[in-house]
Amino acid sequence: MKQSADQVLGTIAGTWIVARREIRDQLRDWRILTPIIILTLFFPLLMNFTAQQAVDFVTRYGAPIIGDRLIPFLLLIVGFFPISISMVIALESFAGERERLSLEPLLATPLTDSQLYLGKMVASLVPPLGAAYLGISVYLVGLMLRIDWRPPPQLLLQVLMLTTIQAIVMVSGAVVISSLTTSVRAANLLASFIIIPVAQLIIGESVIMFWARYEILWWIVVALSLIALVFVRMGLRLFNREELLGKEIDVIDLRLAWQRFWRAFRNGAMTPIEWYKDVLTSSLPSARWAILITTCMLAAGYVIGLQLAETFTLPIDLVSLDAIGEALKNPELSFGSLPGFDWRWVLYNNVRALALATLLGAFSLGVLAEILLMVPIGIIGYFAGNVALAGGETLHFLAALVLPHGVLEVPAMIIAGAAILRLGLAALSVPKGESLGQSWLKSLAEWARIGVGVVLPLLICAAAVEVFITPRIAVWLLTG
Amino acid sequence: MVLIETHDLTKHFGTLAAVEGVSLRVEAGEILALLGPNGAGKTTTIRMLASILRPTRGTAQINGFDVVQEPIEVRRSVGFLTEHHGLYTRMRPQEYLEFFGSIYKLATNVIRERTVDLLAQYGLSEASELRLGQFSKGMRQKLILIRALLHDPAVLLLDEPTSAMDPSSAHMVRESISGLRSANRAIVVCTHNLSEAEMLADTIAIILRGRIIALGTPKELKQKLLGDPVMELRLAGSLDGGLRCLPPGIKTLDTGKNWLRYQVAQPEIVNPKVLQAMTEAGVKVVTLSEVERSLEDVYLQVIAEGENNPGREG
Numbered sequence: 106m107k108q109s110a111d112q113v114l115g116t117i118a119g120t121w122i123v124a125r126r127e128i129r130d131q132l133r134d135w136r137i138l139t140p141i142i143i144l145t146l147f148f149p150l151l152m153n154f155t156a157q158q159a160v161d162f163v164t165r166y167g168a169p170i171i172g173d174r175l176i177p178f179l180l181l182i183v184g185f186f187p188i189s190i191s192m193v194i195a196l197e198s199f200a201g202e203r204e205r206l207s208l209e210p211l212l213a214t215p216l217t218d219s220q221l222y223l224g225k226m227v228a229s230l231v232p233p234l235g236a237a238y239l240g241i242s243v244y245l246v247g248l249m250l251r252i253d254w255r256p257p258p259q260l261l262l263q264v265l266m267l268t269t270i271q272a273i274v275m276v277s278g279a280v281v282i283s284s285l286t287t288s289v290r291a292a293n294l295l296a297s298f299i300i301i302p303v304a305q306l307i308i309g310e311s312v313i314m315f316w317a318r319y320e321i322l323w324w325i326v327v328a329l330s331l332i333a334l335v336f337v338r339m340g341l342r343l344f345n346r347e348e349l350l351g352k353e354i355d356v357i358d359l360r361l362a363w364q365r366f367w368r369a370f371r372n373g374a375m376t377p378i379e380w381y382k383d384v385l386t387s388s389l390p391s392a393r394w395a396i397l398i399t400t401c402m403l404a405a406g407y408v409i410g411l412q413l414a415e416t417f418t419l420p421i422d423l424v425s426l427d428a429i430g431e432a433l434k435n436p437e438l439s440f441g442s443l444p445g446f447d448w449r450w451v452l453y454n455n456v457r458a459l460a461l462a463t464l465l466g467a468f469s470l471g472v473l474a475e476i477l478l479m480v481p482i483g484i485i486g487y488f489a490g491n492v493a494l495a496g497g498e499t500l501h502f503l504a505a506l507v508l509p510h511g512v513l514e515v516p517a518m519i520i521a522g523a524a525i526l527r528l529g530l531a532a533l534s535v536p537k538g539e540s541l542g543q544s545w546l547k548s549l550a551e552w553a554r555i556g557v558g559v560v561l562p563l564l565i566c567a568a569a570v571e572v573f574i575t576p577r578i579a580v581w582l583l584t585g
Numbered sequence: 586m587v588l589i590e591t592h593d594l595t596k597h598f599g600t601l602a603a604v605e606g607v608s609l610r611v612e613a614g615e616i617l618a619l620l621g622p623n624g625a626g627k628t629t630t631i632r633m634l635a636s637i638l639r640p641t642r643g644t645a646q647i648n649g650f651d652v653v654q655e656p657i658e659v660r661r662s663v664g665f666l667t668e669h670h671g672l673y674t675r676m677r678p679q680e681y682l683e684f685f686g687s688i689y690k691l692a693t694n695v696i697r698e699r700t701v702d703l704l705a706q707y708g709l710s711e712a713s714e715l716r717l718g719q720f721s722k723g724m725r726q727k728l729i730l731i732r733a734l735l736h737d738p739a740v741l742l743l744d745e746p747t748s749a750m751d752p753s754s755a756h757m758v759r760e761s762i763s764g765l766r767s768a769n770r771a772i773v774v775c776t777h778n779l780s781e782a783e784m785l786a787d788t789i790a791i792i793l794r795g796r797i798i799a800l801g802t803p804k805e806l807k808q809k810l811l812g813d814p815v816m817e818l819r820l821a822g823s824l825d826g827g828l829r830c831l832p833p834g835i836k837t838l839d840t841g842k843n844w845l846r847y848q849v850a851q852p853e854i855v856n857p858k859v860l861q862a863m864t865e866a867g868v869k870v871v872t873l874s875e876v877e878r879s880l881e882d883v884y885l886q887v888i889a890e891g892e893n894n895p896g897r898e899g
Contacts, residue, residue: 119688122684122687122688126673126676126684130673130675130676133675134675202671205671206667206669206670206671207671207672207673208671209637209665209667209668209669209671210665210667210671210685210729210732212637213635213637213660213663213665213667214660214685214688214689215657215658215660215661215688215689216688217657346637346638347637347638347639350632350637350638358599361599361600
């Protein structure tokens with residue numbers, strides 16, 4: 106207990122040593138000081154003036170509500186502009202030191218990785234956040250004096266928390282980028298991955314504030330806090346002295362990447378049978394937690410679908426089992442006779458959906474892939490719910506239309522979802538001593554092993570069953 | 586006491602073998618020079634010793650600490666003079682040293698005392714009000730040497746300490762390094778400056794393409810690679826008489842009008858016999874001395890051999 110407390114205190118002390126030097130250095134740099142001063146003092150006064158003019162204008166035309174909504178929004182903007190500088194400072198943190206060749210002496214000291222990373226983060230946060238709070242204060246004092254406006258305490262707290270957490274998200278992301286790039290130029294280019302989502306977030310927040318749905322801002326605070334935690338963890342995980350120092354140029358070595366991928370894909374197997382056994386005994390068991398999570402997510406999708414059926418109920422004549430049975434009797438509508446509905450078409454659609462899920466999941470920590478995979482299950486739940494509301498047996502419906510191929514397709518989706526989840530989370534679990542690229546290629550190889558070895562065979566079988574067997578079972582069960 | 590010990594130390598960057606199977610021992614009080622051309626693997630080796638780079642294979646212990654298992658202790662034991670000074674140019678020297686001192690958890694008063702002493706010792710007291718951006722190259726180099734010494738480390742790793750310096754600054758820094766030799770400290774100097782290595786080092790390791798291809802004291806390396814010492818005998822008169830009375834078994838290498846050179850394995854035994862023979866024959870000897878052979882000869886020979894036999898290990 107005492108040891109871990111000492112460790113925490115030691116980390117804080119080292120972090121502060123790094124941060125203090127950087128903060129002092131920033132406060133000596135007129136290129137940083139000038140915009141901070143302008144944004145802290147001049148900009149809030151300008152916003153004061155704008156707010157007053159806007160309020161006067163809209164009041165004249167009998168629309169004071171616009172002014173009421175504008176003032177809190179400007180409060181957010183006044184805080185946001187100074188913190189945007191924090192990202193510039195953070196992007197420069199490691200890449201800039203690298204360019205100035207001052208990084209190696211720092212890396213040779215007994216500072217831990219956490220102390221270095223967090224020190225840089227704190228240093229990037231403190232001056233801009235200080236400026237943001239000061240700017241907000243100047244803006245508020247101006248409003249009190251000019252139009253006697255006082256913010257509701259909850260709104261003020263929300264704005265302060267949003268400002269702080271947005272700064273943390275931007276800085277933690279920017280420090281990750283800075284520690285992974287070899288130059289400030291490259292870091293600035295990659296910063297668009299942060300700037301664009303944050304800009305969209307601000308637009309969203311402005312809509313929410315004009316809409317006066319302030320309670321939603323709390324959810325944004327919670328979501329941003331989680332993202333900040335993920336970024337900080339990712340930064341600590343990816344922080345690698347060797348990469349920082351050893352990486353001289355950012356080039357794509359496709360040949361080396363392919364070699365690494367192929368080595369991980371084969372995993373030492375000499376024959377296809379050996380490889381297949383390895384996939385089943387090594388890759389699949391190692392994905393068990395991800396399989397469990399994906400199963401829970403898909404189950405949640407099904408439940409959501411069921412609940413939606415109660416809200417958006419379909420007409421009984423469309424979803425009763427009798428109506429479905431009647432429809433199946435019509436040869437024009439039977440699945441097998443639909444143009445292009447053969448097993449290859451079904452397989453192609455399923456593979457395409459999983460490819461899209463992989464693309465989305467790879468850049469969203471797996472989250473978007475899970476959501477995408479929940480959709481078809483949710484639709485099944487929705488129809489099952491409607492069947493139940495129409496007086497039919499849910500199990501009967503599922504057994505007729507879903508389960509014959511679903512027993513293969515749903516496990517394939519779950520396993521694929523698990524592999525995508527692991528691929529998306531690869532950036533958060535980079536083994537020490539490995540670069541992000543190496544770790545990601547390994548995860549990609551794992552994803553491909555599971556995809557080729559397990560998911561694809563299941564999908565092929567499911568497609569065949571869906572085309573050749575499911576319609577017959579459906580006709581048999583639903584038409585008597 | 587062995588302060589630096591490596592065994593089969595290897596570092597690969599992708600497919601590139603930067604350092605391959607380096608095994609070294611450096612005792613307290615010893616200075617080792619890592620000598621080699623640019624890109625030979627010197628910097629990578631000492632970055633592994635400073636626990637900045639992780640070895641691909643092999644082990645290294647610094648002051649008893651393993652570079653992989655105990656990196657923090659290793660870095661605490663090491664003073665690292667980096668090839669590029671990379672100073673924070675808006676800082677003043679005192680402030681800069683206080684920053685590094687605090688990282689090594691030195692007490693504030695200890696940092697102040699050492700800073701004042703070291704700045705005075707290296708002639709930088711006068712510059713204490715300047716920003717580091719205003720320092721000359723020599724002053725910067727001295728300051729980073731002070732930075733490396735501030736926590737009184739057991740091991741000093743000096744990467745190209747005089748690179749790109751003018752001769753007088755380089756001389757000053759060399760003198761400083763020479764003065765750092767202590768009974769409790771081991772020093773590794775990476776350099777491609779032969780005279781610097783010869784002047785400073787007790788042991789020289791010549792590294793080429795990541796491998797140590799020659800290791801020993803300057804004397805041992807010369808003996809091993811250039812053969813037995815070469816003696817030069819200068820006479821007052823012509824050489825003819827001298828040649829006739831040379832003791833049997835002495836192999837002459839070269840001759841001039843009044844001098845000759847011979848190679849001998851045991852000069853302490855053979856030379857008195859030569860002098861006695863000359864005296865007895867009435868040949869007047871002006872000087873008998875060992876011909877100075879430079880480390881450059883050794884280096885060029887070793888590098889040439891290394892280039893011709895890339896698989897050879899030291």
